[in-house]
Amino acid sequence: MSAEDTAYVTYVYAVARDGDALRESAAEPAGVAGAPVRIIPGTGDGAPVFVASSVSAQDFDEAALRRHLEDLEWLEAVARAHHAVIERLGAATTVLPLRLATVYLDDDRAREALDADRATFEQLLARLEGHVEWGVKIYVEAPDEAVSPPPPGPASSPGVGPGRAYLGNRRAQRSVRDSAHRAARTAAERIEAAGRAFATDRARHRVQQGELAGSRDENVVNDAYLLRADLSDAFRAEVAHAADDLPGVRVDVTGPWVPYSFATAPEPAAAEGGPS
Structure with missing residues (x-):
């Protein structure tokens, strides 16, 4: 042709x-x-x-x-x-x-x-x-190797068998992770408060898992906020420090973006095709 x-x-x-x-x-x-x-x-x-x-x-x-x-x-x-x-x-x-x-x-x-x-x-x-979108993700960080299960072998402490040492380390891991999840909820509450103070709207997205998460850390919040451009700096400053005193928690702030998450348009009736 x-x-x-x-x-x-x-x-x-x-x-x-x-x-x-x-x-x-x-x-x-x-x-x-x-x-x-x-x-x-x-x-x-x-x-x-x-x-x-x-x-x-x-x-x-x-x-x-x-x-x-x-x-x-x-x-x-x-x-x-x-x-x-x-x-x-x-x-x-x-x-x-x-x-x-x-x-x-x-x-x-x-x-x-x-x-x-x-x-x-x-x-x-x-x-x-006059609005832009900011993305906010909260991660619970992967436990340090210091509380990971020990490799098979002699117990490191006298009188403590390998099985008991392993279970002790697993309990320590769970304790660290539970504490980090509680801290993540605190960070989320702080960020939501900043959103109420500065944002026009909020969109909740599915948390990212596996390769999408981009790290070993667990993504527990994946939100987008719609903000007036002139309020972006104040919002970002609040959110960036939401986890400063919370061990085991990381907050990533990205933007400003075109507000994709808030551009819900009608499905074009005359469109001839395309992936959803």
Whole structure:
């Protein structure tokens, strides 16, 4: 198939308000599959717009997307490009991110969906304006090797057999871990208090386990907070010190991000496919 015969579909990244800042930021990055990023206007004055690209139907129609769900390398490349566009847009203006691989047959179908949900999109954009997202994770740290079970062998203390020494060490481990979990609850209460003082909203996410956790430590809280940009520093300062006096507990604060966790948009009815 020649370049002239290639069929395209419309890939949409986000909803935004039109303006110079949006158009300047959209003009800079290449998007998914290296495609140029462009604006699809809604109908009527002041209507929200879609930020989109034209991508090959061979890779992005409904059947192709189903095939690609098992191709982790392909999905990672698409996700990186998708989020790179949104982050650049979000640095310039308020954007409402859409889910990965929101695809329409063409611009007309995309515009129909944009117009159909105009009121909801406008409400969400107004809510997110001037706001950013901060992520907060609390970890219970893995026990030190000092309280780990000893290797099989002679007891280190006279009169104490290997079995009893092992059980003693297990009890010590449980005690340390129980104390750390209590301390983590204290840290969570402090962070929630900071959220009530500074944040507009809070979203609770599933805690990360295994490889997603990124360490041996146990992730016990995985929250996102929506904050006015001018209150971010005060919130971050409170949260960063929430575990200073709590042994066995670590708090990670990340951001500011485009507020993905608070951009719950309606499922585009006219979308032709894409992974959920």
